[in-house]
Amino acid sequence: MIHLDPPRGAGDLVIGMPIEDAERILREMPGFVPPAPGEVRNKGFAHYGSELSISLDFDPRGVVRAIELFRPEGDVQVVFRGLSLFEEPADVVISRLSEMFRVEIEDEGLNVTGPDVFIGLWRSVTPEDSSGEEGYYFESALIGPDRRPGLRCIGSPVRLLFIYPSTDVDPDDVPDPDGVLTARRVTSDWAKALPGFSVWQTLHLLRRIGPVVQGVCLDRSTGNDGYIPTVHVHPLTREFPVISLTLGHRLQRPSGQPETVLFTRHEREFQDAVDALKAQSPLSLDGPPTLEEIVREYHSHCVARQERGGAAVVEMEDSILIAAADGRRDLVEDGLTLAADLVGKWPKARLPLNWVSADAWLEVLRNKADDSAALADVVNSQVAQHKLEKLKV
Numbered sequence: 001m002i003h004l005d006p007p008r009g010a011g012d013l014v015i016g017m018p019i020e021d022a023e024r025i026l027r028e029m030p031g032f033v034p035p036a037p038g039e040v041r042n043k044g045f046a047h048y049g050s051e052l053s054i055s056l057d058f059d060p061r062g063v064v065r066a067i068e069l070f071r072p073e074g075d076v077q078v079v080f081r082g083l084s085l086f087e088e089p090a091d092v093v094i095s096r097l098s099e100m101f102r103v104e105i106e107d108e109g110l111n112v113t114g115p116d117v118f119i120g121l122w123r124s125v126t127p128e129d130s131s132g133e134e135g136y137y138f139e140s141a142l143i144g145p146d147r148r149p150g151l152r153c154i155g156s157p158v159r160l161l162f163i164y165p166s167t168d169v170d171p172d173d174v175p176d177p178d179g180v181l182t183a184r185r186v187t188s189d190w191a192k193a194l195p196g197f198s199v200w201q202t203l204h205l206l207r208r209i210g211p212v213v214q215g216v217c218l219d220r221s222t223g224n225d226g227y228i229p230t231v232h233v234h235p236l237t238r239e240f241p242v243i244s245l246t247l248g249h250r251l252q253r254p255s256g257q258p259e260t261v262l263f264t265r266h267e268r269e270f271q272d273a274v275d276a277l278k279a280q281s282p283l284s285l286d287g288p289p290t291l292e293e294i295v296r297e298y299h300s301h302c303v304a305r306q307e308r309g310g311a312a313v314v315e316m317e318d319s320i321l322i323a324a325a326d327g328r329r330d331l332v333e334d335g336l337t338l339a340a341d342l343v344g345k346w347p348k349a350r351l352p353l354n355w356v357s358a359d360a361w362l363e364v365l366r367n368k369a370d371d372s373a374a375l376a377d378v379v380n381s382q383v384a385q386h387k388l389e390k391l392k393v
Helices: 019-028 090-100 180-193 263-280 291-307 313-325 329-343 358-370 372-385
Strands: 002-005 045-047 053-058 064-070 078-080 104-106 111-114 119-122 140-143 198-201 204-209 212-220 226-235 246-250
Touching: 019 045, 019 053, 090 111, 180 198, 180 204, 180 212, 180 263, 212 291, 226 263, 226 313, 246 291, 246 313, 291 313, 291 329, 313 329, 313 358, 313 372, 329 358, 358 372
Parallel strands: 002 078
Antiparallel strands: 045 053, 053 064, 064 140, 104 111, 111 119, 119 140, 198 204, 204 212, 212 226, 226 246
């Protein structure tokens, strides 16, 4: 039995631990199947006799930042808050989780996330679209303080293996087995196209606007053979172990589906992707947006979430605290007024587990906004933790 405890970890695997220690734990778990002769596995991936697979996501420093588990067929349970995620039908899992915390359902039930508890569940098809018995159970679970707003389970086990292009591809476009050379080239090209941003990590550009950062994340596709450009922000007024994708907006096709740029077509297509992302982004990617524009975009997001039956509690808090950290009392008061209006409309089922009352929440929020010294300490701590000192501003 493997107990999930997001965002801490899963069993003995702990988010924030070195990848080398995590791989040792993977090898020592019962039923571990070593790679066959000639088989190459991605770092942080393990497979077991029960057909359970585990994939670890880690940052460039080698620190584990997310854990994904794929559905076993044997007698191994993956349990979260007493619920066996892969043994119970997906509809039952959704219903049970909805009783415990806010749940967001996307793609007609393919992706189900609990943003407040840092867990995401995925299946490749729903029963309605399947001719057989597929879709009745979730196929993977992902935990970790990453991929906000809401974690995203990023596909089937095929993403764990590097997929080489066909042999008629230009050899200069073929990455090494880890995709490192292509990823670096892609990052460099985007940095040149968006000179107002700094390269923070491979496939991730950032710039700082006071107590918030704005970013362009070149999010790897499910097949690991391309990337989906995603614009986002991240507040520095909240202690958080990773750079989140708050207010995330992915490059879209006219149909509304995410647009993937294949690594093998990057040189031909990336400039069109840059232009399209600039046009679609709610916030400017040329000159930096003002803090007021960022706060207003937060407010629009919170209102839109409420109109869809959700409760953007965290985003509402962040909009007020980044305004306070920048000394914008007018925006703080606007935010508190909006918060007081929205809190009366939020469904109780969508509120955090530790929710006491609307009045208590608003009082705590105002007290935090009034403590400018504490906010400055958090911002400075986050800048140091995420190594943001050299970002363009």
